[in-house]
Amino acid sequence: MNIRLKIWRQEHEGDAGKMVDYSLNDISSDMSFLEMLDTLNEQLIQKNERTIEFDHDCREGICGQCGVMINGRPHGPLTNTTTCQLHMRTFKDNELIVIEPFRATAFPVKCDLKVDRSAFDRIIQAGGFISVNTGQAPEANDIPIGSPVAESAFDAAACIGCGACVAVCKNASAALFTSAKISHLVLLPQGKIEAAARVKNMVEQMDNEGFGHCSNTEACEVACPQAISVLHIARMNYEYNKLQVLKK
Amino acid sequence: MLDARIPDGPLAEKWSNFKSHARLVNPANRKKLTVIVVGTGLAGSALAASMAEMGYHVKCFCFQDTPRRAHSVAAQGGVNACKNYKNDGDSVYRMFYDTIKGGDFRSREANVYRLAECSASLIDQAVAQGVPFAREYGGYLNNRSFGGVQVSRTFYARGQTGQQLLLGAYQALMRQVGLGNVELHARHEMMDLVLTDGVARGIIVRNMDTGKLERYGGHAVVLATGGFGKIYFLSTLAMGANGSAIWRAYKRGAYMANPSWTQIHPTCLPQSGEYQSKLTLMSESLRNDGRIWVPKKQDDQRSPNNIPEEERDYYLERKYPAFGNLSPRDIASRAAKERIDEGYGVGPLRNAVYLDFTRAIQNQGEAAIRKKYGNLFTMYQKITNVNAYKEPMKISPAAHFSMGGLWVDYELMTTIPGLFAIGEANFADHGANRLGANSLLQACVDGYFIAPYTLANYLAADIKTGPIDTEDVAFAKAQVGVEEFMSKLLAIKGNQSADQFHRLLGKILYDKCGLLRSKEGLMAAITEIRQLKAEFWKNLHVPGGEAMNSELEKAGRVADFLELAELMCNDALYRNESCGAHFRVEYQTPDGEALRNDKDFAFVSAWEYKGEDNGPELHKEELNFDVVTPTVRSYK
Numbered sequence: 076m077n078i079r080l081k082i083w084r085q086e087h088e089g090d091a092g093k094m095v096d097y098s099l100n101d102i103s104s105d106m107s108f109l110e111m112l113d114t115l116n117e118q119l120i121q122k123n124e125r126t127i128e129f130d131h132d133c134r135e136g137i138c139g140q141c142g143v144m145i146n147g148r149p150h151g152p153l154t155n156t157t158t159c160q161l162h163m164r165t166f167k168d169n170e171l172i173v174i175e176p177f178r179a180t181a182f183p184v185k186c187d188l189k190v191d192r193s194a195f196d197r198i199i200q201a202g203g204f205i206s207v208n209t210g211q212a213p214e215a216n217d218i219p220i221g222s223p224v225a226e227s228a229f230d231a232a233a234c235i236g237c238g239a240c241v242a243v244c245k246n247a248s249a250a251l252f253t254s255a256k257i258s259h260l261v262l263l264p265q266g267k268i269e270a271a272a273r274v275k276n277m278v279e280q281m282d283n284e285g286f287g288h289c290s291n292t293e294a295c296e297v298a299c300p301q302a303i304s305v306l307h308i309a310r311m312n313y314e315y316n317k318l319q320v321l322k323k
Numbered sequence: 324m325l326d327a328r329i330p331d332g333p334l335a336e337k338w339s340n341f342k343s344h345a346r347l348v349n350p351a352n353r354k355k356l357t358v359i360v361v362g363t364g365l366a367g368s369a370l371a372a373s374m375a376e377m378g379y380h381v382k383c384f385c386f387q388d389t390p391r392r393a394h395s396v397a398a399q400g401g402v403n404a405c406k407n408y409k410n411d412g413d414s415v416y417r418m419f420y421d422t423i424k425g426g427d428f429r430s431r432e433a434n435v436y437r438l439a440e441c442s443a444s445l446i447d448q449a450v451a452q453g454v455p456f457a458r459e460y461g462g463y464l465n466n467r468s469f470g471g472v473q474v475s476r477t478f479y480a481r482g483q484t485g486q487q488l489l490l491g492a493y494q495a496l497m498r499q500v501g502l503g504n505v506e507l508h509a510r511h512e513m514m515d516l517v518l519t520d521g522v523a524r525g526i527i528v529r530n531m532d533t534g535k536l537e538r539y540g541g542h543a544v545v546l547a548t549g550g551f552g553k554i555y556f557l558s559t560l561a562m563g564a565n566g567s568a569i570w571r572a573y574k575r576g577a578y579m580a581n582p583s584w585t586q587i588h589p590t591c592l593p594q595s596g597e598y599q600s601k602l603t604l605m606s607e608s609l610r611n612d613g614r615i616w617v618p619k620k621q622d623d624q625r626s627p628n629n630i631p632e633e634e635r636d637y638y639l640e641r642k643y644p645a646f647g648n649l650s651p652r653d654i655a656s657r658a659a660k661e662r663i664d665e666g667y668g669v670g671p672l673r674n675a676v677y678l679d680f681t682r683a684i685q686n687q688g689e690a691a692i693r694k695k696y697g698n699l700f701t702m703y704q705k706i707t708n709v710n711a712y713k714e715p716m717k718i719s720p721a722a723h724f725s726m727g728g729l730w731v732d733y734e735l736m737t738t739i740p741g742l743f744a745i746g747e748a749n750f751a752d753h754g755a756n757r758l759g760a761n762s763l764l765q766a767c768v769d770g771y772f773i774a775p776y777t778l779a780n781y782l783a784a785d786i787k788t789g790p791i792d793t794e795d796v797a798f799a800k801a802q803v804g805v806e807e808f809m810s811k812l813l814a815i816k817g818n819q820s821a822d823q824f825h826r827l828l829g830k831i832l833y834d835k836c837g838l839l840r841s842k843e844g845l846m847a848a849i850t851e852i853r854q855l856k857a858e859f860w861k862n863l864h865v866p867g868g869e870a871m872n873s874e875l876e877k878a879g880r881v882a883d884f885l886e887l888a889e890l891m892c893n894d895a896l897y898r899n900e901s902c903g904a905h906f907r908v909e910y911q912t913p914d915g916e917a918l919r920n921d922k923d924f925a926f927v928s929a930w931e932y933k934g935e936d937n938g939p940e941l942h943k944e945e946l947n948f949d950v951v952t953p954t955v956r957s958y959k
Contacts, residue, residue, distance in 0.1 A: 125867040132561040138392040200501030204494035209373040212451035219462030229455040
């Protein structure tokens with residue numbers, strides 16, 4: 076198949092950046108989207124041009140490092156699929172594909188399609204953990220947890236931290252990312268103890284990083300590779316409001 | 324002979340003895356000591372967090388944009404621990420024995436026993452951190468079985484066990500970063516190790532966003548940089564996985580042990596085209612319910628669902644009735660290669676075998692299979708466009724795990740004082756073949772429960788040293804060396820990309836230093852690798868400059884892989900026996916199984932770098948079996 080591409084090129088953070096046209100001919104439809112970018116980069120190397128910088132690592136949908144806007148959607152046209160798991164068979168022959176970085180104030184562009192998502196790390200640093208030191212743990216089966224509870228916690232814990240939820244949100248809100256961690260930990264008996272401080276600190280950090288507020292469009296759930304439910308945002312709001320009401 | 328410094332006493336008491344007598348560092352002195360941890364996978368994150376919790380100052384580095392992306396994240400199936408929750412006869416000794424046997428009697432008894440001994444605590448720690456392991460309806464932890472063992476000791480979190488364990492360690496690490504106890508440097512790649520007076524005292528790293536080189540000093544340096552299976556180019560590893568940190572340490576004097584022992588994983592997606600960048604792993608846990616087969620007729624073109632039962636060869640069940648589809652990885656991979664090479668392979672390139680869930684779906688229902696493996700079936704469909712509930716998966720072997728790595732003693736210290744290697748970066752616990760679900764275990768146990776004790780034992784002598792001066796001439800010289808290396812790569816201006824060289828290298832290794840090895844093949848491989856290396860330094864092309872440049876990063880890693888590949892072939896050539904993943908075609912039993920030679924080869928090969936123009940020097944660590952008796956490994 077043949078494809079036409081418009082790709083965002085930006086040398087460094089301060090650079091204005093622009094869209095640049097490329098095209099690729101005779102590629103296999105079984106190729107993954109990132110292998111298509113590899114192929115384009117091979118051609119750029121032959122022409123002694125700077126290659127397109129994009130984030131990727133595991134290429135099996137779990138590390139969360141890849142992620143670009145493809146035709147205006149984070150990770151492209153398929154729902155609940157990372158960029159690396161997208162294949163060219165999803166596109167039509169001669170289709171124009173527009174590729175841009177994730178856009179958000181809190182995710183500054185570093186180069187081409189690479190953005191700085193370290194704000195997510197700082198949100199976790201603010202409280203996305205259970206305070207247990209190595210060596211303090213009791214016998215594992217001393218904390219029985221019903222299978223449905225463990226499974227619900229897992230649904231939230233499955234977040235890969237890619238940032239698609241932020242990129243798709245018109246307010247660039249990190250509510251889904253933050254609430255997924257809050258929900259994962261508050262559902263478990265081990266995590267309940269610190270629930271109040273956790274939600275307060277993580278929500279504050281989210282605001283300080285420049286993420287916007289949630290406006291309940293629920294686009295994040297659709298874009299999320301792990302299909303993390305927006306109900307976690309409701310749980311975060313409940314935990315946060317409970318804190319305000321109780322004035323603890 | 325190398326001395327592994329194994330503590331005295333009976334096997335079951337060695338670790339307790341060590342802990343009881345190891346030196347300690349007073350809490351007030353710990354903040355004066357800095358530990359450098361390179362790599363933030365399970366081993367690195369666990370260690371960095373644990374050391375910081377105790378009060379040491381930690382500097383932590385990873386090449387990914389956040390520690391949570393380290394490739395431990397991709398481990399699917401599970402983590403072993405001998406909790407005996409299933410009441411099926413598990414114990415520390417049995418787990419130790421399974422692991423020693425699984426490794427084909429080429430690992431250290433004391434290390435393996437300690438691994439089994441610490442396994443139970445790891446599950447406790449992970450649960451306390453909030454890792455959502457699978458539970459039974461009563462609320463207690465569930466287990467499943469894995470290849471090479473007959474008990475159920477594998478704890479799992481759907482098909483994302485590595486992700487959940489890593490997030491546990493990552494969150495512990497983030498907590499310490501937030502508290503100011505860990506200095507985190509993401510997007511920094513280690514370029515060299517700095518020694519002063521023969522002791523590891525720091526590293527030179529490259530800031531991958533700016534291209535600037537930076538110096539960091541510490542009282543000990545720990546490499547937790549994972550395996551180098553990516554040397555085969557097509558592998559189950561992440562694109563950025565590399566061998567550079569341990570290779571630079573090797574060139575500074577750390578010995579490299581058993582570098583040729585690479586696990587080729589039996590259940591990966593087959594290659595479908597020349598453009599392909601990786602071979603995705605499908606968890607071994609699938610072999611609990613999936614049955615592996617090929618058609619009995621060569622080059623059978625029929626769709627799998629049209630091949631009747633009696634025309635299918637369930638070759639693992641046929642050849643290894645006791646373990647069947649749960650035979651260990653080396654055996655399952657070789658059996659697949661044997662069938663494929665004989666012309667029974669399936670798929671467009673005839674390079675795969677079937678993994679069939681028909682019977683499991685009939686017996687347990689689709690919902691039960693979906694609950695256990697749903698994410699794997701979804702992933703399979705995304706990549707191949709095939710619904711594995713309706714049609715068997717096609718799988719084939721792919722390079723996966725490095726049993727080899729930096730040689731370490733019982734305390735996980737390399738031959739360079741102050742330089743430690745933990746997790747997959749060392750060679751220690753898996754012998755010639757790693758059992759499934761033991762890799763997450765080893766990484767965690769090294770990071771949470773072993774290195775914190777052995778590092779303290781080492782650091783206790785360092786409390787009066789004071790801060791490490793990175794203006795020292797040793798740091799300056801190392802930095803100049805790295806600058807020259809990078810400039811050289813940029814200056815070649817040839818006409819081939821780093822990936823092109825990497826693909827060619829991978830093909831040489833798959834053909835000649837992969838599942839099957841021979842003297843002629845390995846000697847030819849060495850010649851080909853040298854030619855490829857010469858061609859690389861003549862014809863490489865790296866566009867762009869010294870600032871952010873993925874091509875420059877790749878080029879540096881491939882340059883190291885080209886050197887490491889030759890050492891792998893030398894290692895495989897020296898070992899005139901077959902054991903585990905190392906199968907020399909000259910040494911096999913009449914029915915095609917590995918033929919070990921305990922009389923001449925019951926040792927660890929540890930290679931010492933002797934300079935660019937000289938070959939490496941071999942040192943041996945004798946393996947003593949005081950408790951188990953090496954037997955012919957049989958899974959029949």
